[in-house]
Amino acid sequence: MAGGKEVFVVVVLCQLLDRFDSPRFANPVVQRYKDEDGENWRMWYHGRDLNFGNDVFSQPTGRIGLAESPDGVHWERVDGDEDLGAVLTPNKEEWWGFDTSHVGVGDVQGIKTDKIRGSGDRQGTVQFMYFFGGDQEEVDVGGIEMGGQKIPEGVAVKGLRMRIGLCLSFDGVHWTRLEGDHHSGAVFDVGQKGEWDHLFNAWPTVVQHSDNDFRMYYSSFDPQTSKYSIGLARSTDGIKWKKARGAAEGMVINGGGGDAFDARGCGRRHVVEDPETAGYLMFVEGVDMDGRHSIGLYKSSDGLKWERSSDKPVLQGSQEEGAWDAENVGCPWVVPMEDGSCRLYYSSSSRESGSHGIGMALSDGKDWTRFTRFDPIASA
Template structure:
């Protein structure tokens, strides 16, 4: 069921819930459940210094490097101020949630499933949903110094997701270019119970494509929305689509004042030249603000000339223009071992900057030779431009 927004958002919008009184996001934030209710009671302290390795247990065998969670893809990872971690991911057609004390050892899925395909026949997401990004926003009554990062008791979660009426979005880790998909939005006060927000498109999506946007290059989809809050009243959404003129995927960008109504800006990043690791196009661009360098960094899927998928990095000073690759080589490649969990491709990157200014984690989806998807992690420590090594954590 959709929530109908009845006036422009200023991060304290009135929302009409069918069959109930009008509420505001500030009231939702004020009554939010403590995030501790999501997390298992046992707490495991981080090792110091952080080395992305779980403690050794002689009775537990090590598994493939980097592997954290099987049967999962499209990771969206958030590290909370208290040190706890949340992971939203897709499993089949639905969005699921796991928790962790350290970002390495993840719980079983938290009940209930956070987001399922819609049952309304007229909307854009009846067959499958995948998480794109989550903004954690504190209530407007909190002091500005506490809004980012928010306090756990006043947080509201904004889930930007990909929805489709094509079942192939659920059945393939890397969907074909002709799979129609659009971006959607849902909000939550605890990270697991969600209410959809109706966007401006007639299907409830945030953006339309094809005949609904005839002047655009996005004819088939606007997928994998990743959202950055650049400043108050200035949000940027990065998404990918397939350009029929160039026959390649590209990452586009849109801007919004309220997080619901979006205006396209244009392409942010396109595929590289002949012979490059991303000559076939770029997808799944996850953008974060680099605290150390004062610029924006994008991790993205690069498709080579044979359809192979690896992960590249690009940077931009303002996050809108001038995106340039950090290297002519991928930041992370698939495994070369046919038996490994990520031999058939690595993608859906999610960057997390750690406490050290040059310390990063890269959560990503790997695909096995038989098509099974899983989530893994690589890390980079103490380098200006990240070079990632796969984590040696144990699968929990």
């Protein structure tokens, strides 16, 4: 404990029973800031406490929180003003809102647009949080095959119909929702019935390609192919979004086949500039034929057409017996460093111990296809 607040180290977040993130949490969204006072790191993530409600879509989504760090390794939770220390909770004001049952974080960044301009640094900048949430609708998923398992007929899930929203903040702690054009307040809706993304749109990642060209990559599940897939929406200001039209109606990646790490598709991801080219890299969470989750890599020269770097993942579950991340890894987030290397933050959980954690792996120098898990104990 330090200054009355719990301090935790990347690899497994300690769980406090009176927090929004106990016992489940995931999806690190990490930003690094440098100024004359030194280096600061911030991590937004979402979590769900034991009393949140078992009738809502079964994910660690629920509420969104924040942690801070001087080095990206040792983290201290920031006490938000919302329920159980969160900084954003489900919508309590508008019963018709898209985010009344649960919320999750997708991306946080300083955005420069014609409507809202900022310096690009945390101080004095309007922060955009692209988040997602589910409403109170019960969605019939009976007969759908997900991850190799067929859901029994008659099963309905509340909160599955997720849509993407936007909120703004000057300090990263206090957030105000920006109402979108959709009647629910969302800035981006699900697809029409029969389209690949009609079940939900979630886990947005945004890239500002140029001054008036924003790209949002998002996750959905296509019942027709039984694959998790990634779509693309575009915007001129980062606020109003339209699905990219084409042969697949906005879908840009639907996974591989055979023995590929994403044979059953891929979803949650992070897109960064390729340090070796003028293009982009997309680190994705893929699901293989056996249902295992791992992190792989796609590349693109323009951010529109993507190719798998390899059928093999760049990071998979640990081979160590009893490891907290031995089963699945996902929710990738990459932070480039000055020496050309990068840090890969990720989430995992253990069915055996029930623990959830956020870990970090280090690239092999400038080779962003090879990673070694960071061990906080060995580096202490």
